[in-house]
Amino acid sequence: MGTSSIASLKCSPPMFDSIEWQPERREKYLVNGALCDANGLPHAAHNRAFQYGDGFFETIRVCNGVPQHVELHWNRVEKSLEAHRIEKPANWDIHGWKTALESLCQANGVDAGGRLRVSFFRMAGGRYTPQANALEWIAEVEPLDSNAYTLNENGLAVDVYPDMKKLNGPLANFKNTSALLYVQASLWAREKELDDALITNTSHSIIESTRSNLFLVSNRVLYTPGLESGPIGGVMRAAVINLALEEGFKVYECNISPGEMLRADELFLTNAVRGIQWVASYRTKRYFNTTSKSLIESLNSRLIA
Incomplete structure (x- = not known):
């Protein structure tokens, strides 16, 4: 192809200038109180709640970005741990737990209505008879459309x-x-x-x-x-x-x-x-x-x- 042919070509400008790159949003979780992404979650195959149903859970409503009725949930968690004979860690207290749940909401951008699920289970090991009774727990949060409680329109x-x-x-x-x-x-x-x-x-x-x-x-x-x-x-x-x-x-x-x-x-x-x-x-x-x-x-x- 000659020089005159090249000059006659009409080329479109590159499209990349119109693309605004945004980083991928990764959902965050709590594992024993520490924030992590999905790669940091423990493997389900070794989870006693998955293997034996050896655990319990709480679902907590979030309004205004804040977990609600935390003290009532905490009281039930304490009674559940005792009933399931799962041992609490040394630093286990309501203030630290509440702060961790709030940080999870913030990390996932849940600043209005939301739903927290906190799963508690015995440390992996053993079969029907556990090797240990130490507590492990995972929390996740998802946004809800409504910030406040809404009465159903149709009964x-x-x-x-x-x-x-x-x-x-x-x-x-x-x-x-x-x-x-x-x-x-x-x-x-x-x-x-x-x-x-x-x-x-x-x-x-x-x-x-x-x-x-x-x-x-x-x-x-x-x-x-x-x-x-x-x-x-x-x-x-x-x-x-x-x-x-x-x-x-x-x-x-x-x-x-x-x-x-x-x-x-x-x-x-x-x-x-x-x-x-x-x-x-x-x-x-x-x-x-x-x-x-x-x-x-x-x-x-x-x-x-």
């Missing part, structure tokens, strides 16, 4: 899961990593086109749902299954009981039967992440949501900023 439809019962025992009140009952009940609810399934114990009392604690309301009195009947000792359950008492409600812990469910004026579910979710129907019964609306407004007014 939930629920019914009792008939195929399995929850056994009561020393670990029944904790969020154990072995959760097959809740998984199977959730699958059944989906097959029945329900929003959630209610769980019964071996005495046939209704004690909770697959992911929440249960409250009935009748004449401005709240009723919830007692911990001795086997439900998860929910953090939001405790928060709502305290809040309801402050708001002038009477609260009773008692056994709940299908008959009580049908006689109630209102029915709502509580958990740490969603707060309060009102139930519209249980079988042929329909419910109101006046108390749910009132309590969730009070709950949001007490959020830590």
